[in-house]
Amino acid sequence: MQQPWRFIPELVASGVTHMAIDTWLLDQLLSGKQRPTLRFYRWSPISISLGYHQKRWPSSWEELSWQGQPIELVKRPTGGRAVLHQGDFTYAIVMPMMGAHRQDLYKHICNALIAAWEGLGVALNYGTAGRGYRHQPSCFATATAADLVTDTGYKLIGSAQLRRDRCLLQQGTMRLWPDPVLYAQVFEETMHPAAIPASIPGQLSEGWLATLSHRVIAAVEKELGVTFEETPLTTHEQQCASATYA
Numbered sequence: 001m002q003q004p005w006r007f008i009p010e011l012v013a014s015g016v017t018h019m020a021i022d023t024w025l026l027d028q029l030l031s032g033k034q035r036p037t038l039r040f041y042r043w044s045p046i047s048i049s050l051g052y053h054q055k056r057w058p059s060s061w062e063e064l065s066w067q068g069q070p071i072e073l074v075k076r077p078t079g080g081r082a083v084l085h086q087g088d089f090t091y092a093i094v095m096p097m098m099g100a101h102r103q104d105l106y107k108h109i110c111n112a113l114i115a116a117w118e119g120l121g122v123a124l125n126y127g128t129a130g131r132g133y134r135h136q137p138s139c140f141a142t143a144t145a146a147d148l149v150t151d152t153g154y155k156l157i158g159s160a161q162l163r164r165d166r167c168l169l170q171q172g173t174m175r176l177w178p179d180p181v182l183y184a185q186v187f188e189e190t191m192h193p194a195a196i197p198a199s200i201p202g203q204l205s206e207g208w209l210a211t212l213s214h215r216v217i218a219a220v221e222k223e224l225g226v227t228f229e230e231t232p233l234t235t236h237e238q239q240c241a242s243a244t245y246a
Contacts, residue, residue, distance in 0.1 A: 004229035005095075007217060008039035010209065011233060015047035015074035015085065016246050021233065022092045023077045024241035026162070026169040029094045036095040038220060038228060040213050043085035047072040048186065051080040051160065066182055078160035078171045084186050087177030089209060091216065094169050095224075102163050109170055110148060112219035113157055117148075119215050121199045124148040124156060154194035174212075176200055 011018075018041050028034035046066055050057060052075060064071040066086075076083075093109065100108075114124045127147040148157040159172030177200075183191040201208050217228055 002226065003035060004227045006035045006037040007228040007230045008037060008233045009230060010040045010042065010213065012042045012044050014045065015043055015049055015072045017238070017242060018043065018090070018092075019049070019074055019076060020241045020245035021238065022094070022169055022171060023245045024237075025092075026077075026094045026164060026167060029096070030164055030167045034094075036093070036226070038091065038093045038217065039233075040209075040216075041090050041092070043072075043088070043090070045069050045072050046182075047074055047085040049074050049076045049083045049085060051082070052077055052162070053079055054081060057082060061186070064186065066185075071186075076160070076171060078162045078169060080158070080160035082187075083158065083173060084178075084183060085173065086179055086182055087204075088173045088175050089212065090171065090173040092169065092171045093220070094167065097163070097166050097168055102161055102168060105168055106146065106159070106161060106170065108223050109172075109220070110157075110159070112223040113148060113172075113216065115223070116212070116215040116219040117156070119219075120212065122156070122197045123151055125151070127155065150194070150197055152194045153192070154196060155192070156197070177204060 011021075013021075021039075025034060025037050025039075029036060046069070048057075048061055048064070048071060050073070054075075057073075061071075061073055064073075095105070097105065110126075117124050125148070126145050127149050128145065146159065147155055149155045155175065157172055157174050159170055161171075162169045176196075178191060178196075180191040221227055
């Protein structure tokens with residue numbers, strides 16, 4: 001019988017902490033010390049994460065603040081462009097390649113996300129933007145074939161990957177409660193006017209996030225043919241991750 005994969009309940013922490021944990025989990029899986037793992041998290045303080053290969057960003061981002069609090073700037077281990085982490089809900093999964101191409105695993109995970117959101121009354125499709133997206137500073141300014149958008153054109157989920165040998169890290173964020181004023185301040189452009197899905201509550205709801213998490217877990221289990229066992233991240237594990245990567 002296959003060993004259950006690990007599910008780590010939601011954690012609220014800084015961007016530096018989250019990126020350290022995700023990188024540590026990937027390396028632990030690669031060395032055989034951890035099971036494949038799925039987790040969800042939120043960012044505090046508000047952060048801007050940069051893609052691993054992103055070389056340029058506005059110098060003003062080094063000193064941004066919002067409502068009197070500094071905005072953290074952090075590098076992701078995965079690719080892509082800048083993401084503003086405010087009002088979003090992020091997932092990360094570390095898993096073996098399972099003999100598949102990384103694009104196939106990306107599609108499997110996205111299929112699970114599509115199924116989970118369908119259960120909440122939201123139909124998602126892949127984006128259609130072409131190569132010009134690379135000139136956009138914000139990851140959420142356009143939606144490529146790697147992104148998930150609603151029927152109204154609202155980009156709900158953007159994801160990116162990192163492969164190390166026979167293991168994969170995929171990070172993605174679900175944009176639930178974006179602040180258009182903050183978005184304009186950061187990216188110096190107006191946020192795409194497409195409507196946010198009506199089934200998303202008007203403000204942060206812990207109960208609703210728990211429902212979303214459970215739906216995603218169930219959909220990933222079905223899509224990949226695995227089961228998850230809830231095992232919270234220990235203080236020692238977080239300390240090890242931060243000491244190694246933060």
